[in-house]
Amino acid sequence: MDNSLKKIISSGFSSLTSAFGSDNSSQSALGIDIGSSAIKVVQLKKKGGKAVLETYGAISLGPYAQTEIGQVTNLPTDEIVKALQDVMKESNVTTRLGVMAIPSSSSLIFTLSLPANVTEDKLPMIVPIEARKYIPVPISEISLDWFMIPQEVISFENSMNKQSSTVAPAPSVEVLVVAIHNDILTKFQEILKKTELRSDSFEMEIFSNIRSAFDHDIAPILLIDFGASKTKLSIVESGIVRVFHVVNRGSADISKNIAQSLSIPFTEAEKLKRTVGLETNSNPQVAEIARLATEYIFSDTNSVVLAYEKKYNKNISKVILTGGGSLLKGFKERASDNFHVEVVHANPFSKTEAPAFLDNVLTQSGPEFAVAIGLALRSLS
Ligand SMILES: Nc1ncnc2c1ncn2[C@@H]1O[C@H](COP(=O)(O)OP(=O)(O)OP(=O)(O)O)[C@@H](O)[C@H]1O
């Protein structure tokens, strides 16, 4: 198959790599985001305390599954390896140090409330027992990681709650727990081995997103990662994830519904989705299909936000959008109407040094690359 067909976002970075010199790659790191519809890679290099953008690129996975660009895939390891090798080659990736994101669909994130006298050293014993209540598979099949929510955040919440309630909440410690199926770790290790990449760690995609999309925000922020297959919601305070939820709808559902309703090929529907979006004046039928999918996402999101606001007696102060789906025309404006707070697209490339002539294209494609940039930034720091 013609390689150019596999590319949905052209990167054309040979110029970039040569501008920065690709010979010294010892301090460079590659962020690798294997999404359900595309792989995104970003190579950064540390120079004078700054993260310099060396190259980036994306490749659609549809053609590796004998289907169209934009389609959601579930590929075997060898096909992912092929696609990753192709995108690394086309983007002139030079480093062998890579970090990969664990997709939210292969993991669980939840918060445990434990008695106030539980100390950090007890967690290795307590967390696996408590986590069983949340995890539908045998504990031996998963890897667990956890993070104790700092007392400042919890005591602030408790004092806020006291103002509105006569009953003081029982003191507790809260622990954020991440559970990853071992199969995915084995699969990712195999991908790294076959692509001859070294890696010091994996990271949950949500944490990479936060690193690249946030500044030093303290007030609660809702992060929406509108991907091809799923929409990932997180409410984050002081950089700490307080709530995480996955909505089982993504941007590929819109293309699929357009294709079905108008009896047109998926590729054509994908194009129509991008040109029309939610704008009713150009094509009301397409806009209505897009509206139905996004309203489903907003309705689920509103329940998550309401539950959070009720539990902690705090309001969301801002919404940050990532994921290619959030580029849908009119989506940001509709989100502003829905949430009544400031809504912005993430601008993760602003955390990197890049030639000024790329400013526009980097701002445009930033939301799609948020996870890959966050991964590379982690590896550099
Ligand atoms: N300008 C645009 N307008 C509307 N949709 C867009 C636009 N650009 C990209 N998309 C959609 O964004 C999706 C790809 O986004 P992204 O790369 O974030 O998904 P992914 O990471 O592969 O998916 P997931 O995170 O769900 O596994 C595709 O469904 C694509 O059609």
Ligand SMILES: [Mg+2]
């Ligand atoms: Mg994604």
